[in-house]
Amino acid sequence: MASSIDTISKLNEQIPRHTGMSVPAMAMEHVAGYKEVKLIGDIYYAVHKQQTIIIEYQSFKARQSKALVVYPYLLKEYRNRWFLIGEKASNHVPQVNIFALDRIQSVTVDKEHPFKKCVDFDPEHFFDDTIGVTKGIHDKARRVVIKIDRQQAPYVESKPFHKSQKVEQRFRDGSIQLSLKVVINNELERLILSNGGHAEISAPPEFRSRIAGYRICFLLFIVLYRKMRHHWCNFALMKKCRNKIAVRKMTAQQQSNFAVSPSGKPPRIGIADICSRLTHEDSVVA
The missing domain is CATH 2.30.30 (SH3 type barrels.)
Structure with missing residues (x-):
């Protein structure tokens, strides 16, 4: 695969030179x-x-x-x-x-230390059962079963997660169940999580629990962030309006920037906005 990519890359460089083409026919990520x-x-x-x-x-x-x-x-x-x-x-x-x-x-x-081979490492096949690069010498591949919903199924079938991927079952709603024979590592976790709710782990049970735990933590973070944003708005308003004189001096625009909207929902304030306000001298808590 690597040699094929190198060949394509070289062709992409050489073809314009010999054909006089000014626009390249291929674009390689760089x-x-x-x-x-x-x-x-x-x-x-x-x-x-x-x-x-x-x-x-x-x-x-x-x-x-x-x-x-x-x-x-x-x-x-x-x-x-x-x-x-x-x-x-x-x-x-x-x-x-x-x-x-x-x-x-x-x-x-280093000319002082002679080269030493690792008898348990085969550079040609060591990563055959691995997504990414995280693997120990004694790590073994596991059967991982994943259910993909109908929305993401066509993409996963056209671009498999791993060469060991097999579609084991197709459901009437268009979703599929597939299996992988891979080492369970950080890269596999990130791959599953990057698909959001479109991918659900069915087996092994400990991996399913781990992914579910990550998703629960993420949801809790979202809830806490929204609450923090709500309380920050109220805190910023109190900080800005320390007395009645300050309240009178505040313009309607300034009040709308910090107050909670009439619907009861907090205004749209991103993490970058909060960080910028925290670094402002007027937002520093004494």
Whole structure:
């Protein structure tokens, strides 16, 4: 698949040159200025030559970068983001480590530590049962059953979630039940949640409960946010109208910006509006 995409990309570059076409016939997705592009060549060469490397890496949670000695095994792309699959030399037990290339600041070849292979990692088939890149050496694929409603079913059938996808049942209302044989990981969770109420997990039960829990938390967040917005409007009004003189000075427009509407519903105030008002000196609580 990757070689096919590379071939198409090269054809897209070469055809206009030889045919005189000024308008390209294909458009490939590309993120300009993505710094990982500068590192792919060095890392690819290290993977190909089986060279140990030292990467300066800073995870999203870390405050500063850290030098890591890594045995590079594979470069993998997922949703237009590249990852280095390898193993840290400091691991006490064999395991696969995943590094996002956009979090790597530099790469150098380490000539002191000889390259070490991981016998449990097969770069050709390791991710066959995985959506994304999150997988441990001992993670096993599970049978995941999903019900897709009639609105989303045509899209899921034309663009499957995974190559193991099978339609097990079709219902009269147009919805379908399909199954996947995949590792249950963060990427699978995000894929299901991104389909909103169009996708419902039927099995396994623990995964169904987890997805249901995420959706309940999201609904609670929406309810709490609306309540906070309502109370914030009242608080802002009281803050602005500290005394009767201030009330008299307020224009009708100012009052309408903070007051609750006659229907009892809070006005439309987004998170950005709340943040901007909280940072304003007049909204700071003493």
